[in-house]
Amino acid sequence: MTEAYLIYASSDRDPNLFYWGNFRAPDPFLALKIDEKTIAVVSTLEYGRCKKDSTFSEVLLWSDVLQVAMDQSVKDNCCKVILHLQRAYQVSSFIIPDDFPAHLYETLRKLVPIRFDTVFFQTQRRFKSASEVEHIKTACQLTSQAILYARAILKKSRTDAIQPFLYYREKVLTSERLRSAIECYCLKKGGHCTGTIVSCSQQAADPHCEGTGPLCANEFIVIDVFPRLNQNGYYGDMTRTFLKGVASIRQKQLFACVQSCQRELIGCICPGVNTKDLMQFAQNYFEQNGFGLRKTSDVCEGFIHSVGHGLGLGLHEYPSVGTNSVVLEPNMVFTVEPGLYFRDFGGVRIEDVVQVTSTGCQLLSRCPYQWIL
Amino acid sequence: MTEAYLIYASSDRDPNLFYWGNFRAPDPFLALKIDEKTIAVVSTLEYGRCKKDSTFSEVLLWSDVLQVAMDQSVKDNCCKVILHLQRAYQVSSFIIPDDFPAHLYETLRKLVPIRFDTVFFQTQRRFKSASEVEHIKTACQLTSQAILYARAILKKSRTDAIQPFLYYREKVLTSERLRSAIECYCLKKGGHCTGTIVSCSQQAADPHCEGTGPLCANEFIVIDVFPRLNQNGYYGDMTRTFLKGVASIRQKQLFACVQSCQRELIGCICPGVNTKDLMQFAQNYFEQNGFGLRKTSDVCEGFIHSVGHGLGLGLHEYPSVGTNSVVLEPNMVFTVEPGLYFRDFGGVRIEDVVQVTSTGCQLLSRCPYQWIL
Numbered sequence: 001m002t003e004a005y006l007i008y009a010s011s012d013r014d015p016n017l018f019y020w021g022n023f024r025a026p027d028p029f030l031a032l033k034i035d036e037k038t039i040a041v042v043s044t045l046e047y048g049r050c051k052k053d054s055t056f057s058e059v060l061l062w063s064d065v066l067q068v069a070m071d072q073s074v075k076d077n078c079c080k081v082i083l084h085l086q087r088a089y090q091v092s093s094f095i096i097p098d099d100f101p102a103h104l105y106e107t108l109r110k111l112v113p114i115r116f117d118t119v120f121f122q123t124q125r126r127f128k129s130a131s132e133v134e135h136i137k138t139a140c141q142l143t144s145q146a147i148l149y150a151r152a153i154l155k156k157s158r159t160d161a162i163q164p165f166l167y168y169r170e171k172v173l174t175s176e177r178l179r180s181a182i183e184c185y186c187l188k189k190g191g192h193c194t195g196t197i198v199s200c201s202q203q204a205a206d207p208h209c210e211g212t213g214p215l216c217a218n219e220f221i222v223i224d225v226f227p228r229l230n231q232n233g234y235y236g237d238m239t240r241t242f243l244k245g246v247a248s249i250r251q252k253q254l255f256a257c258v259q260s261c262q263r264e265l266i267g268c269i270c271p272g273v274n275t276k277d278l279m280q281f282a283q284n285y286f287e288q289n290g291f292g293l294r295k296t297s298d299v300c301e302g303f304i305h306s307v308g309h310g311l312g313l314g315l316h317e318y319p320s321v322g323t324n325s326v327v328l329e330p331n332m333v334f335t336v337e338p339g340l341y342f343r344d345f346g347g348v349r350i351e352d353v354v355q356v357t358s359t360g361c362q363l364l365s366r367c368p369y370q371w372i373l
Numbered sequence: 374m375t376e377a378y379l380i381y382a383s384s385d386r387d388p389n390l391f392y393w394g395n396f397r398a399p400d401p402f403l404a405l406k407i408d409e410k411t412i413a414v415v416s417t418l419e420y421g422r423c424k425k426d427s428t429f430s431e432v433l434l435w436s437d438v439l440q441v442a443m444d445q446s447v448k449d450n451c452c453k454v455i456l457h458l459q460r461a462y463q464v465s466s467f468i469i470p471d472d473f474p475a476h477l478y479e480t481l482r483k484l485v486p487i488r489f490d491t492v493f494f495q496t497q498r499r500f501k502s503a504s505e506v507e508h509i510k511t512a513c514q515l516t517s518q519a520i521l522y523a524r525a526i527l528k529k530s531r532t533d534a535i536q537p538f539l540y541y542r543e544k545v546l547t548s549e550r551l552r553s554a555i556e557c558y559c560l561k562k563g564g565h566c567t568g569t570i571v572s573c574s575q576q577a578a579d580p581h582c583e584g585t586g587p588l589c590a591n592e593f594i595v596i597d598v599f600p601r602l603n604q605n606g607y608y609g610d611m612t613r614t615f616l617k618g619v620a621s622i623r624q625k626q627l628f629a630c631v632q633s634c635q636r637e638l639i640g641c642i643c644p645g646v647n648t649k650d651l652m653q654f655a656q657n658y659f660e661q662n663g664f665g666l667r668k669t670s671d672v673c674e675g676f677i678h679s680v681g682h683g684l685g686l687g688l689h690e691y692p693s694v695g696t697n698s699v700v701l702e703p704n705m706v707f708t709v710e711p712g713l714y715f716r717d718f719g720g721v722r723i724e725d726v727v728q729v730t731s732t733g734c735q736l737l738s739r740c741p742y743q744w745i746l
């Protein structure tokens with residue numbers, strides 16, 4: 001008798017499931033992990049491809065399993081299949097992730113021993129292997145190429161005597177147009193983007209605003225690109241802030257503050273450091289420079305997000321570099337992305353990806369740049 | 374005292390949550406629905422954007438709620454916030470979807486009355502309003518434009534005396550290249566694609582194989598495009614099967630069988646019809662034409678998926694047109710996509726989107742085409 005980890009999810013959406021079988025499917029399917037063995041149960045639709053392309057140790061056909069599991073007095077088909085697997089693999093109890101579907105859990109918990117293991121599922125991918133680091137590095141190279149491509153468009157764009165807008169190839173350069181150019185660029189190089197941010201001026205005051213309408217001269221333009229590589233599912237993530245035209249003293253101060261904060265943060269990263277201390281460091285740094293968190297009735301301003309997030313098969317994964325406590329260890333990979341946001345002024349964010357090494361950290365993304373174009 | 378529907382999810386991934394607030398966020402957040410009122414609790418990162426852009430009746434800041442909820446003896450922050458909401462809105466019990474995170478459910482069920490409502494969450498979006506139908510139609514127009522764009526590339530491509538490959542602009546036309554062209558086309562027109570299928574020959578025998586390598590003459594080429602509109606989050610979905618060169622008699626038979634099956638299916642659709650009868654109809658149709666389901670030890674062949682799936686804010690949503698029983702009602706929207714798949718031969722699939730009307734159905738996607746180019 002043995003314990004089995006159990007996932008029921010779409011591997012397109014669940015990086016843990018993808019990690020087990022290296023197989024992408026849009027609809028949910030069942031998978032078990034017993035010691036080093038991984039077993040998938042899939043529909044006729046996915047069976048052939050899963051057999052051929054995945055790295056699951058075993059691939060079973062859902063309808064086959066259901067047929068032999070038919071004798072049970074359980075109504076729910078998914079439960080039937082799981083109970084059959086329990087017998088077939090002599091599973092003493094199942095271990096599930098926090099985001100396991102609650103309804104299935106509610107039925108199962110009355111039939112089989114089942115428990116959560118938050119830490120296992122949150123952290124099974126926390127140490128990146130050499131090949132994973134290479135994949136993330138490749139994805140980060142794509143982000144920096146895409147950023148430089150966007151920079152070249154901004155650089156070539158022209159301003160106008162009457163309007164504050166930027167013009168590129170005789171037409172107004174909008175967030176939508178630059179975003180579409182960036183995303184096409186990534187597509188052609190093998191990476192899928194969604195939600196690429198190209199936000200200008202006051203829109204950039206909102207870190208997750210994708211941006212809409214004309215890009216303007218003399219304003220911050222935040223570009224945040226996070227493609228997923230088609231070949232292996234790993235993400236890159238990079239943000240650069242540009243300004244076309246002339247920067248004011250306050251814009252320069254704001255930029256310099258974010259840039260130096262990022263440098264200091266990267267300098268602090270080494271094994272043993274606690275992520276919440278990095279968060280505290282950034283908060284203090286901005287506070288001391290006069291840019292602390294402020295909240296009014298309908299907006300938050302200043303440094304309003306966390307320092308960063310783990311990156312790999314998930315875009316936002318363990319460890320989160322925020323107020324939670326995580327002690328850094330070698331081969332953790334995460335973003336470092338301090339930013340400042342003011343409603344009437346816009347925003348600045350600079351984001352790179354680091355890998356913790358035995359003595360400090362190494363940058364997986366490189367894109368030195370001039371921000372004023 | 375009143376009941377409250379409760380979701381904890383990322384609205385990028387959960388169409389029900391997006392439906393409540395018309396607001397996309399990558400990280401999970403809490404939302405309640407009490408009668409017609411919807412309430413979101415979001416982080417500082419999303420607060421300003423959610424206040425400004427979403428249609429939630431109320432937007433609360435997570436840290437504010439947590440602060441006033443601090444007195445409770447509960448450890449989990451998310452539970453604390455939910456318990457506070459329970460008091461603040463006098464909630465007698467919470468109603469959750471099947472895919473609610475199990476761990477949060479396990480903590481909550483010991484503290485508050487909580488129950489599942491599979492049907493509500495599965496079906497709250499089942500009847501599409503006139504404006505939703507318009508959005509889906511727009512997305513379907515994009516799919517047909519993209520398909521015609523791909524068709525033009527196939528049409529212009531050339532064959533070669535030595536190799537079976539297609540050549541376009543002096544270079545081999547691969548699945549990757551055509552997919553990237555289609556996806557860039559959609560991007561420029563305001564739709565994001567992921568996983569667009571351009572699969573040729575034996576690869577097309579696997580309905581979810583995205584396709585890789587050179588496209589070949591005289592073979593089936595399956596193109597399945599399903600962009601999501603950036604503007605409103607609705608999906609289109611269309612599949613067409615092409616062949617460049619000369620089709621064999623068997624290829625023509627296979628194509629004709631799928632095409633006529635699709636026409637017959639569309640002709641059957643009207644209120645009162647059961648989806649499982651549509652599935653049975655397709656199975657019988659293919660069986661009678663000598664193309665029934667076959668399974669060997671490592672592959673399934675024939676008609677190996679369901680007839681279709683609901684389409685809207687989700688790519689695969691209610692109703693599934695498979696072996697489950699759903700009685701069709703006016704304003705349900707779903708795909709009709711019979712297909713046949715043979716290992717040594719490839720695959721054929723034709724997919725359109727229909728809206729059930731009071732007397733039958735109307736096609737939301739239109740793309741008449743010649744399949745032999």
